[in-house]
Amino acid sequence: MRIHLFVPCLVDQFYPGVAVAMCRVLKKLGVEYAYLTDQTCCGQPAFNSGYHREATELAERFLKVFEPAETVVAPSGSCVSMVKIFYPQLELSPAGKRTLERLGPRLFEFSDFLVRELRVVDVGAQFRGKVTYHDSCHLLRELKIEEQPRQLIRNVHGLEFVEMDDMQTCCGFGGTFAVKFPEISTAMGTDKAAAIERTGADAVVANDSSCLMQIAGILSRRKSRVVPMHLAELLAQGI
Amino acid sequence: MITGPIKFKEAARRNLAAQDLRENLRRATSHSTTLRLKAVSAVPEWEDLRSEAHAIKKEAIDHLAEYLERFESQATEAGCKVYWAETASQAAEYVVNVCRQKGASLVVKAKSMTSEEMELNTALEGASIQPVETDLGEFIVQLAGETPSHITAPALHKSRTQIGKLFSEKLGMNFSDDPKELTRAARAILREKFMDAGIGITGVNFAVAETGSLVLITNEGNGRMCTTLPRTHIALMGIEKVIPRFDDLRVFLKLLARSSTGQKLTSYVTILNGPREARETDGPEELHVVILDNGRSQLLAHPHTREALYCIRCGACLNVCPVYQRVGGHSYGWVYPGPIGSVITPELQGISQAQELPFASSLCGHCSAVCPVKIDLHHMLLWLRKSAVDSALTSRGERWIIKLFAATMKRPGLYRWSGMLGWMVQRILAPRGKGLRVPCWSAGRDFPPLPKKSFHQLWEEGEIN
Known part of the structure; x- marks a missing residue:
């Protein structure tokens, strides 16, 4: 199978290791991947802030860049939701609409792609330690992806999986919410970090770098020993 | 207001x-x-019930005028006096006038968020009529001179101890934080008020168009007493409370209590069909129904938000x-x-x-x-x-930031250049291996350090294969 990588701007700029890890897992599974080098941002920050004009411009651009792609995989539930769930709410050009109609159903979040499209739950990864999983809101409630990441984590060799309290409660990032309401956002993140620490886990896994940026920021401030990790990074361990 | x-x-x-x-x-x-x-x-069929409730509410709101008129004519036939209020102040004025006509100086009230919209207690007090909240949570909130902080649990923001202190301070009783004892104290006061009140005011959970029935969902029984003891009952409802058929209650009663308090059903489900009839011994002599718009009909015209009118106020x-x-x-x-x-x-x-x-x-x-x-x-x-x-x-600042953001993201070259610029700024300002201090972020969290190379750079340099 051949896919195109959708590397969200946050991953590209702050967490390139996540996309590198995703590539390593895909390669192990025999998936060929290509990268369209003109890609930037899907426009979510503008859309979530209410600026539909700017969001539409970036959506049009995204669809144009990804026009040559047939199947697209991204290590983010949030950015995939933006395209699949929220692009249809924008007033797109006929050409943009056509691309979206074709591409939408072929755009996958990473864990969903592995489990439902490739039908793989064991990628052969190895990790010695206790791991807990945070349900990212967009992944869980927009894309309804709940079991796929857990299946993948449970099948990592040597790993002990443990659920945290309130695993489906928001970490408090919420895009611009995190900077518009920093006190509330931090309070939410602090409770999330406490729930993570209570499990005694060595690592916390999530499928969105945005949530991980929030969780990692708080864990680091608390001088916590828990390592935040993207699912792709976990699955690339030992392969 | x-x-x-x-x-x-x-x-x-x-x-x-x-x-x-x-x-x-x-x-x-x-x-x-x-x-x-x-x-x-x-409830295994929970999701189906939700869909069914959504469909019923859609039907009610899509044909709102029709169902409201049906409700009005059925309720009127049953002996109710129906008053349409366009604004909250009109509704409050109507209630005050009814109280005046009846010569009532004391009013007992059940929990009603619609009455909060109307700022009814202030209006009544302004007319020298004493409103007494009889829902325990509302009673607490009224005693404290506050407003409800929750739709179904008005005093949710207070602890037992805080309520105990409030009671001992305002009611002159010995301090206790035992809910039973506090409830008993409130009950003793409220019983007398019920006997003396000329008018009872309640909200409405559902208004059935088919039968003209008013449905009240409560747990303490005081709500029901507001509808039976005083000679006049005034029920307040927003226009969105109407449901088409009596049978629809089957769906809503299953959903409401479970969503709100986790109960299968609340302790009291009161269904009222007009005031006391000549052959009956109980119930109020007069039943007024105030139907309040207060901006709701404008919401009808908003395609993306009109479904907010489906709300059944479960909390x-x-x-x-x-x-x-x-x-x-x-x-x-x-x-x-x-x-x-x-x-x-x-x-x-x-x-x-x-x-x-x-x-x-x-x-x-x-x-x-x-x-x-x-x-x-x-x-x-x-x-x-x-x-x-x-x-x-x-803000103007935000508009500029978004414009700048979009302009950058439309130009891959500029996007990459700003990434590199960020890395250089970080190298100058941040300690080695650490992220920058970012306003609105760093007070309680660390900001991630930018890596030297973006994924794009790694790809271009052939480091990924």
Whole structure:
């Protein structure tokens, strides 16, 4: 199978290791991947802030860049939701609409792609330690992806999986919410970090770098020993 | 009435810092969410019920005028006096006038958020009529001189100890934090009020068009007593309370109590069909129904948010909202707090009065997931954000940032260059291996360090294969 990588701007700029890890897992599974080098941002920050004009411009651009792609995989539930769930709410050009109609159903979040499209739950990864999983809101409630990441984590060799309290409660990032309401956002993140620490886990896994940026920021401030990790990074361990 | 733009941010910051409040909110909301989850998991057809309720509400709201007129004619036939109020102040004025005509100086009230919209207690007091809240939570809130902080649990923001102190201070009793003893004290006071009151005022949970019935869902029995003891009963309802058929209650009664308190059914389900008839011995002599618009019909014209009128006021969206759980109901500045409040306050009071509210959400979507009538609350917040932007209510600074952001993202070269610029700034300003200190982020969290090379660079340099 051949896919195109959708590397969200946050991953590209702050967490390139996540996309590198995703590539390593895909390669192990025999998936060929290509990268369209003109890609930037899907426009979510503008859309979530209410600026539909700017969001539409970036959506049009995204669809144009990804026009040559047939199947697209991204290590983010949030950015995939933006395209699949929220692009249809924008007033797109006929050409943009056509691309979206074709591409939408072929755009996958990473864990969903592995489990439902490739039908793989064991990628052969190895990790010695206790791991807990945070349900990212967009992944869980927009894309309804709940079991796929857990299946993948449970099948990592040597790993002990443990659920945290309130695993489906928001970490408090919420895009611009995190900077518009920093006190509330931090309070939410602090409770999330406490729930993570209570499990005694060595690592916390999530499928969105945005949530991980929030969780990692708080864990680091608390001088916590828990390592935040993207699912792709976990699955690339030992392969 | 809101007298100026709601200052959510300011209030939230203050409430977030109040440790007692945080703990009270945490305890109460986690209790309700646990009970709700238990009750809901026991109903295998829960999702079907939600869809059914959504469809019934859609039918009711799509044909609102028709069903309201049907309700009016059925209720009138049963002997009710129906009054249509366009604004909250008209509704309050009508109630005050009825009280005056009846010569009532004391009014007993059941819990009603619609009466909060009308600021009815203030209006009654202004006419030298004493309103007495008989719902225990409302009684507490009234005693404290506050407003409800939750749709179904008005005093949720207070702890047992705080209520004990309040009672001992205001009612002159010995301090106790035993709920039984506190309830007994309230009951002793309220019983007398019930006997003396000339008028009982209640809200309405459902108004059945087919039969003209008023349905009240309560747990304490005081609500029902407001409808039976006084000679006159005034029921207050928003226009969205109407449902087409009596049989529809089958669906809503299953959903409401479970969503709200985790009960299968509340202790009291009162169905009223007009005032006392000649052959009957109980019930009020007169029953007035006030049907309030107060901006709701404007919401009908808004395609993206009109489903907010489907709300049955269960409070589930408040209980699960991570923002509400931390800042409490009073931060939201008007009658309805939480996610539903963030949608209907801007719609009923004007977006310019409440422009911060739609932004006060991480868009986690938990509210929409628990809503028993499937209101897409968090997506409505997105539409309201757009409406704030379209009405030029966001700051000039923000508009420029978004413009700059979009301009950068449209140019891959510029996008990459700004990434590199960020890395250089970090190298100069941040300690080695650490991220920058970023305003609005770094007070409580560390900012991630930018790596030397972006994924794009790694790819271009052939480091990924």
